[in-house]
Amino acid sequence: MFDLVLGYLIIGLVNGSFYALLSLGLALIFGLLNVLNMTHGALYMMGAFAAWAAVEKLGFGYLPAIGLASVGVGAAGIVIERCLLRHTYKLDPLYGFMLTFGLTTAIQGVFQVQFGSTGLPFAPPAWLAGGVDLGFMFFPTYRLWVVVVALAICLGLWLVIERTSAGATLRAASENAGIAEALGVRVPKVLTATFGIGAALAGLAGALAAPVYQVSPLMGSDILLVVFAIIVVGGMGSIGGTILASYCLAIIEALIQAFYPQAANIVIFAFMCVVLMVRPQGLFGISVVRRHEFRAARLPATREAGIAAMPVLTPVVVGAAIVAALALLPLFVYPIYLVKIFCFAIFAVSFNFLLGFAGIVSFGQAALFGTAAYITAQALKVWALPVELAMLAGIAAAIALGLIMGAFAIRRRGIYQAMITLAVAQMVYFAYVQAAFTHGEDGIHSVPRGILFGLIDLRDDRAVYALAAVALLAVFLGLRGLLSSRLGLLLVAIRDDERRALSLGHNVNALKVAAFAIASACAGLAGTLSAVAFQLATLSGAHWHLSGEAVLMALIGGIGTLTGPLVGAVVLVTMQQFLVPFGAWVLVIQGVVFALSVLLFRDGLVAWIGPALKRTRSWPTFRPSAAIQSGTRP
Amino acid sequence: MRSVPASRLARNELAGGDAEPLLRVTGLTVRFGDFVALRDVSLDLYGRGIHAVIGPNGAGKSTLFNAISGFAKPEHGNVHFGNADVTGERADRLARLGLARSFQMCATFPDLSVADNVRTALLRDVTGIGLLRRRGGEKLDPAIEGLLEETGLSSERYRRAADLSYGRRRLLEIVTTLALRPKLLLLDEPMAGLAREDIPAVTRLIDKAAEDCAVLFVEHNLPVVERLAKRVTVLAGGSVLCEGSYREVASDPRVREAYIGDVGDV
Numbered sequence: 001m002f003d004l005v006l007g008y009l010i011i012g013l014v015n016g017s018f019y020a021l022l023s024l025g026l027a028l029i030f031g032l033l034n035v036l037n038m039t040h041g042a043l044y045m046m047g048a049f050a051a052w053a054a055v056e057k058l059g060f061g062y063l064p065a066i067g068l069a070s071v072g073v074g075a076a077g078i079v080i081e082r083c084l085l086r087h088t089y090k091l092d093p094l095y096g097f098m099l100t101f102g103l104t105t106a107i108q109g110v111f112q113v114q115f116g117s118t119g120l121p122f123a124p125p126a127w128l129a130g131g132v133d134l135g136f137m138f139f140p141t142y143r144l145w146v147v148v149v150a151l152a153i154c155l156g157l158w159l160v161i162e163r164t165s166a167g168a169t170l171r172a173a174s175e176n177a178g179i180a181e182a183l184g185v186r187v188p189k190v191l192t193a194t195f196g197i198g199a200a201l202a203g204l205a206g207a208l209a210a211p212v213y214q215v216s217p218l219m220g221s222d223i224l225l226v227v228f229a230i231i232v233v234g235g236m237g238s239i240g241g242t243i244l245a246s247y248c249l250a251i252i253e254a255l256i257q258a259f260y261p262q263a264a265n266i267v268i269f270a271f272m273c274v275v276l277m278v279r280p281q282g283l284f285g286i287s288v289v290r291r292h293e294f295r296a297a298r299l300p301a302t303r304e305a306g307i308a309a310m311p312v313l314t315p316v317v318v319g320a321a322i323v324a325a326l327a328l329l330p331l332f333v334y335p336i337y338l339v340k341i342f343c344f345a346i347f348a349v350s351f352n353f354l355l356g357f358a359g360i361v362s363f364g365q366a367a368l369f370g371t372a373a374y375i376t377a378q379a380l381k382v383w384a385l386p387v388e389l390a391m392l393a394g395i396a397a398a399i400a401l402g403l404i405m406g407a408f409a410i411r412r413r414g415i416y417q418a419m420i421t422l423a424v425a426q427m428v429y430f431a432y433v434q435a436a437f438t439h440g441e442d443g444i445h446s447v448p449r450g451i452l453f454g455l456i457d458l459r460d461d462r463a464v465y466a467l468a469a470v471a472l473l474a475v476f477l478g479l480r481g482l483l484s485s486r487l488g489l490l491l492v493a494i495r496d497d498e499r500r501a502l503s504l505g506h507n508v509n510a511l512k513v514a515a516f517a518i519a520s521a522c523a524g525l526a527g528t529l530s531a532v533a534f535q536l537a538t539l540s541g542a543h544w545h546l547s548g549e550a551v552l553m554a555l556i557g558g559i560g561t562l563t564g565p566l567v568g569a570v571v572l573v574t575m576q577q578f579l580v581p582f583g584a585w586v587l588v589i590q591g592v593v594f595a596l597s598v599l600l601f602r603d604g605l606v607a608w609i610g611p612a613l614k615r616t617r618s619w620p621t622f623r624p625s626a627a628i629q630s631g632t633r634p
Numbered sequence: 635m636r637s638v639p640a641s642r643l644a645r646n647e648l649a650g651g652d653a654e655p656l657l658r659v660t661g662l663t664v665r666f667g668d669f670v671a672l673r674d675v676s677l678d679l680y681g682r683g684i685h686a687v688i689g690p691n692g693a694g695k696s697t698l699f700n701a702i703s704g705f706a707k708p709e710h711g712n713v714h715f716g717n718a719d720v721t722g723e724r725a726d727r728l729a730r731l732g733l734a735r736s737f738q739m740c741a742t743f744p745d746l747s748v749a750d751n752v753r754t755a756l757l758r759d760v761t762g763i764g765l766l767r768r769r770g771g772e773k774l775d776p777a778i779e780g781l782l783e784e785t786g787l788s789s790e791r792y793r794r795a796a797d798l799s800y801g802r803r804r805l806l807e808i809v810t811t812l813a814l815r816p817k818l819l820l821l822d823e824p825m826a827g828l829a830r831e832d833i834p835a836v837t838r839l840i841d842k843a844a845e846d847c848a849v850l851f852v853e854h855n856l857p858v859v860e861r862l863a864k865r866v867t868v869l870a871g872g873s874v875l876c877e878g879s880y881r882e883v884a885s886d887p888r889v890r891e892a893y894i895g896d897v898g899d900v
């Protein structure tokens with residue numbers, strides 16, 4: 001028993017080493033660049049591939065190979081920082097996050113095209129093979145080596161940052177870039193160097209991990225979210241705290257693995273939730289309002305309620321035109337394809353509404369979508385509920401989960417909120433991976449569609465289309481009503497200045513949770529529709545890549561606009577459809593589009609189309625919101 | 635309300651006398667990590683009139699406001715407001731109780747129109763289903779319309795707050811705060827960053843506000859303090875240095891000392 005515990009402790013140390021190397025780099029980059037670097041997982045994966053290629057393809061020795069991997073990945077990081085990331089520094093930090101999100105998709109896509117998704121084996125060198133007899137147990141030498149190297153590097157870096165003048169420069173730049181600049185620090189160089197170092201650390205971690213795990217394009221995708229959770233727990237207040245949190249959490253994770261393996265995947269995320277409740281600034285964080293938490297998530301594209309971006313015809317004409325268009329569309333376009341667009345549009349609304357109108361960043365919307373899809377599918381197939389009840393159950397489940405997610409998410413703001421929602425969603429994802437009813441990788445298939453209200457036979461695709469169209473209309477009308485309601489007013493106020501809203505007597509947290517519930521209902525509606533329309537519910541419906549697609553759609557259409565998500569959904573679904581022949585390249589292209597949208601079309605297509613329509617229109621506006629836009633000087 | 639006898643006013647404001655204070659701060663201490671930003675600060679404030687807090691930069695004035703208004707947790711000490719102990723109470727609850735504040739960096743909602751900015755204050759008691767109703771009509775209630783009229787904001791009611799000049803935004807912030815109908819108004823450096831020509835308008839607004847509620851304000855602009863404040867508390871290094879009328883305080887040698895190297899002359 002004792003041996004077993006000790007054995008798992010050492011496994012914890014090994015995992016902790018990878019976590020520490022990754023979180024150290026992430027925390028450094030976050031501290032100085034104010035960028036939450038989503039490419040960190042991809043850089044880790046590149047490190048593993050680089051080491052593998054250096055040994056297997058180029059015939060290098062093991063040590064030169066890890067050296068090469070670190071330096072190579074560091075150089076790649078510098079290229080990313082110099083050419084791309086640099087352009088987001090003046091913007092809201094969310095854009096940097098989204099840019100790296102897109103890059104990650106693209107990088108992973110390239111590796112998937114090249115190497116497929118199966119792992120490549122990579123043997124440790126002969127001199128690290130075998131094991132050490134520790135007396136009570138036999139321990140693989142290679143893992144011991146990993147721990148020693150990682151600890152040495154962490155300690156070294158900690159000393160450099162805390163004790164040397166170069167470290168002092170770094171700290172100064174992270175405290176206040178403006179003052180550091182005035183004191184003669186060349187901040188841009190420091191930023192590039194920091195990103196390079198962070199990337200090199202990730203590359204090193206990947207190279208070290210290559211013999212422990214298999215080398216595969218997706219190896220960095222899941223570990224990244226764990227590292228986010230660790231950073232939230234550690235609080236980023238201190239380098240030492242981050243390292244400590246990495247090792248402690250890895251050890252806890254390993255111990256849980258020993259005694260209750262089902263929970264091992266989620267324990268770090270669960271720990272994060274507890275810490276958020278008890279000490280929101282993180283265990284070693286200094287205070288809740290840190291410099292990095294921008295005061296309010298204000299994105300340039302957020303227009304007053306988004307309504308003014310639409311040409312204002314008389315409501316009757318517009319309404320009739322929309323209904324007619326919806327009725328005629330399926331004559332020209334395959335209905336299920338339209339249903340997919342509508343589903344995605346509603347899903348994108350849930351992200352866009354939160355960010356654009358309430359200033360809440362949720363990158364975990366897929367968990368809500370997936371939950372609704374699973375529950376609806378289960379209700380239809382196993383519980384044999386009528387379809388309307390099954391859909392209601394799905395939506396209710398999404399709202400319930402959304403309330404929980406919201407309760408955690410609103411404890412922090414901005415980039416932290418993005419990390420928290422990602423982490424909570426990942427926890428949900430792992431729960432579904434393990435739950436029996438989801439059938440793991442297979443998902444729930446052949447879900448019967450049933451008969452709506454005992455009248456409408458949904459086995460007809462056109463009936464499903466009508467259902468989706470009604471849902472879409474309801475969502476857009478509801479949202480429009482909401483934005484001109486008092487709640488809408490208060491949400492925009494909170495987005496603009498949370499402190500001020502609080503000082504005016506508003507229960508900001510309750511209002512934010514309400515916003516979260518509304519968004520969850522949208523995500524749930526999208527999920528439940530997808531389960532009915534496509535007759536299946538799978539893990540990919542709950543994976544964070546799907547959350548990324550919601551972000552992408554909102555970004556393409558225009559964050560903070562009412563119609564943006566629909567435009568984004570049309571673009572994304574059509575793009576995916578046309579790219580089917582290109583197979584795995586879809587991800588690469590999607591990632592590149594994502595990155596380019598951040599760099600070039602931040603305001604989205606609606607912002608382009610809207611003003612163009614407005615300019616050609618001569619009818620008068622009648623909404624006060626429109627008057628605000630064109631207010632006259634006295 | 636406005637016909638309170640001058641004698642009573644004076645007694646309430648200056649001596650405290652037998653009346654209960656509206657705000658009573660006792661032994662307030664606030665700490666950030668190892669740094670003590672506020673040390674054992676006590677302060678009494680009565681029903682009406684204007685009270686100023688002055689002190690060099692970093693003296694802890696904003697921290698005092700934050701601790702009173704629920705934006706900073708005091709380590710020790712108490713805040714009594716009205717008849718209740720409100721120490722550590724949430725900021726939004728305090729606002730609903732009638733303790734309203736403005737911020738040193740002018741805080742308005744930039745994406746909302748002037749009218750909607752004011753409206754946010756009027757919605758403070760609306761909860762539940764009431765929130766789903768449409769935004770109110772065009773007219774706000776008469777008293778607030780009057781304030782908008784007086785400050786000249788009325789003609790700009792549909793403009794986004796972001797498009798107003800800084801001085802106008804400051805007026806809007808104070809009008810919005812007054813729309814809460816507070817019993818106590820905390821203003822953190824209302825003149826900071828204002829152009830010289832904007833100062834009289836803000837001064838007038840504060841003076842007018844003081845007819846209906848108590849005002850506690852922080853200010854570096856000493857002529858304004860002299861003109862408005864009946865009573866002045868001087869804060870330095872996190873503790874109260876002295877308290878008295880402007881004249882008394884200005885002639886206190888300790889105050890001069892605290893300000894040396896900061897403002898120069900008092």
Ligand SMILES: Nc1ncnc2c1ncn2[C@@H]1O[C@H](COP(=O)(O)OP(=O)(O)OP(=O)(O)O)[C@@H](O)[C@H]1O
Binds near residue numbers: 690692694696
């Ligand atoms: N959240 C915080 N964390 C750490 N220190 C803080 C925090 N808020 C304030 N301080 C420190 O507390 C001290 C008092 O700050 P405060 O803002 O109350 O000063 P002030 O009197 O309002 O100054 P000013 O006239 O410049 O506005 C300062 O030294 C400040 O650096």
Ligand SMILES: [Mg+2]
Binds near residue numbers: 695697822
């Ligand atoms: Mg201050």
